[in-house]
Amino acid sequence: MLVHPVGLGSFIHSNSGKMTGAPLILRLDVTGTPVRWIPWEDAVCLYTRGMVAWTAGEHEFVVRGGHARATGERSCLTIHSIVAIKRSGRGAPLPRTLPPLSNHELFRRDAFLCMYCGDPFSDGQLTRDHVIPLSRGGLDVWSNVVSACRSCNTRKGCKTPEQARMPLLAVPYVPNWAEFLALSNRRILADQMEFLSTRFKRHRPARLSA
Numbered sequence: 001m002l003v004h005p006v007g008l009g010s011f012i013h014s015n016s017g018k019m020t021g022a023p024l025i026l027r028l029d030v031t032g033t034p035v036r037w038i039p040w041e042d043a044v045c046l047y048t049r050g051m052v053a054w055t056a057g058e059h060e061f062v063v064r065g066g067h068a069r070a071t072g073e074r075s076c077l078t079i080h081s082i083v084a085i086k087r088s089g090r091g092a093p094l095p096r097t098l099p100p101l102s103n104h105e106l107f108r109r110d111a112f113l114c115m116y117c118g119d120p121f122s123d124g125q126l127t128r129d130h131v132i133p134l135s136r137g138g139l140d141v142w143s144n145v146v147s148a149c150r151s152c153n154t155r156k157g158c159k160t161p162e163q164a165r166m167p168l169l170a171v172p173y174v175p176n177w178a179e180f181l182a183l184s185n186r187r188i189l190a191d192q193m194e195f196l197s198t199r200f201k202r203h204r205p206a207r208l209s210a
């Protein structure tokens with residue numbers, strides 16, 4: 001089975017025939033609420049089971065299957081970059097909990113900047129700093145963590161920003177589910193980002209001090 005993108009550059013096909021670098025498909029519930037990213041193979045299953053309620057997005061992908069014995073014709077399915085799935089009695093519940101906390105999404109939330117010195121760093125150079133240190137009762141939650149370079153993290157130590165005289169450059173915030181989905185996908189397509197961005201919260205991190 002091969003996938004040919006329409007309106008996109010070519011993807012890389014490995015020797016095994018597996019496609020790498022293919023964009024993920026944004027799965028919505030029937031009301032249009034973003035649910036999760038799914039690989040295109042899962043999207044194909046949803047299409048063939050008649051589970052797709054409606055689609056959105058500008059990108060379409062043509063999936064070619066096997067040849068029919070009787071006619072010799074090759075099966076073909078077009079899937080969209082954003083698909084809304086029909087309501088079903090069973091199935092995975094919608095994500096109503098807070099997005100899980102991981103360094104990957106945390107560093108992207110903070111734009112790969114140290115929230116103390118403001119300098120940019122790569123993924124491997126950043127650390128998760130607890131604004132109120134764990135040793136002082138702080139929690140390991142979105143609203144209490146920021147990206148910090150190793151130097152600033154070491155300098156701050158087990159102190160609060162006030163005690164260390166290291167003011168935060170931005171208030172840590174809890175991303176909503178749409179923001180989390182945008183943060184968690186490195187290969188997000190422009191139409192998927194546009195769809196998710198309409199559900200972003202208005203309060204982006206506000207600068208507290210210069």
Ligand SMILES: [Zn+2]
Nearest residue numbers: 114117149152
């Ligand atoms: Zn720093």
